[in-house]
Amino acid sequence: METAHTVAQALATARRRLTQAQQTPAEADGLLAHQLQRDRTYLIAHPEAELTPAQSADYAHLIAQRCAGTPVAYLTGRRAFRNLVLQVNSHTLIPRPETEHLVEQALQLGPANASVLEPGTGSGAIALALAHERPTWQITATDISLDALALAQQNAAHHRLTTVRFVHSDWFTALTGRYDLIISNPPYVATDDPHLTQGDLRYEPQIALVAGPDGLAAIRHLTHQAPTYLQPGGWLLLEHGATQGAACRTLLQQRGFNDIRTWQDLAGLDRLSGARFLHRTSSSSRLI
Numbered sequence: 001m002e003t004a005h006t007v008a009q010a011l012a013t014a015r016r017r018l019t020q021a022q023q024t025p026a027e028a029d030g031l032l033a034h035q036l037q038r039d040r041t042y043l044i045a046h047p048e049a050e051l052t053p054a055q056s057a058d059y060a061h062l063i064a065q066r067c068a069g070t071p072v073a074y075l076t077g078r079r080a081f082r083n084l085v086l087q088v089n090s091h092t093l094i095p096r097p098e099t100e101h102l103v104e105q106a107l108q109l110g111p112a113n114a115s116v117l118e119p120g121t122g123s124g125a126i127a128l129a130l131a132h133e134r135p136t137w138q139i140t141a142t143d144i145s146l147d148a149l150a151l152a153q154q155n156a157a158h159h160r161l162t163t164v165r166f167v168h169s170d171w172f173t174a175l176t177g178r179y180d181l182i183i184s185n186p187p188y189v190a191t192d193d194p195h196l197t198q199g200d201l202r203y204e205p206q207i208a209l210v211a212g213p214d215g216l217a218a219i220r221h222l223t224h225q226a227p228t229y230l231q232p233g234g235w236l237l238l239e240h241g242a243t244q245g246a247a248c249r250t251l252l253q254q255r256g257f258n259d260i261r262t263w264q265d266l267a268g269l270d271r272l273s274g275a276r277f278l279h280r281t282s283s284s285s286r287l288i
């Protein structure tokens with residue numbers, strides 16, 4: 001990138017580079033604000049502000065990485081999720097707006113003083129958002145990845161959210177006890193899904209995205225195991241792919257869940273399914 005001396009010049013050059021690389025030119029602003037540790041209004045108010053040669057060089061490097069495809073959230077190390085700004089890194093999925101909707105449903109379904117389990121917490125986004133918005137809930141969050149748990153714990157400490165307990169566990173293996181609500185955004189992308197070779201997904205951990213040939217391996221496991229860890233009448237709430245609503249409902253039904261529902265995301269696509277487990281002793285729900 002040619003040397004930029006002012007904010008306006010740096011932005012103009014970066015937008016041109018991003019456009020040439022088929023990225024979104026408006027990302028130039030957020031990345032420069034991050035680089036200068038200012039907010040965007042500073043950039044608008046001070047187009048003539050001079051960048052030091054070091055700042056120009058660092059910004060050029062940031063834009064080059066974005067042009068090559070590195071997700072913005074990994075470049076800034078941050079992503080907003082509901083009311084929190086979370087640290088993110090390449091050990092975890094980047095929190096998505098669709099998952100905010102999962103949190104929204106949990107807030108409505110969970111009883112007062114709920115005990116909640118979030119298997120596969122990644123950056124901690126779901127557990128920490130719930131802790132922030134329902135301070136009386138007792139929340140357990142697990143992950144198989146120690147790197148992910150370390151990040152989630154950093155996020156909890158940063159936001160002083162002390163009601164979340166973090167446990168190193170492969171789904172339920174390290175857990176005992178029963179919960180009022182089990183909530184998860186598990187991996188649900190099929191192994192050969194072409195989206196894995198596009199956009200941000202190329203940079204995110206496969207373990208957080210991919211779940212077997214039909215993308216349902218983790219959802220199948222969670223649906224099967226969850227009743228052992230649910231209080232009578234407790235809810236299981238899962239995020240899933242846009243074409244997986246019917247398959248999720250079938251899995252929940254086969255396992256003996258009740259009140260099975262699917263919710264759509266803001267794009268109108270099936271995105272969450274949930275159900276309650278009543279622990280009845282009938283032929284359709286085996287004793288556990």
Ligand code: GLN
Pocket residue numbers: 093096185186187188189195201208209210
């Ligand atoms: N919603 C993500 C995507 O396809 C996948 C997240 C997940 O597997 N949990 O972009």
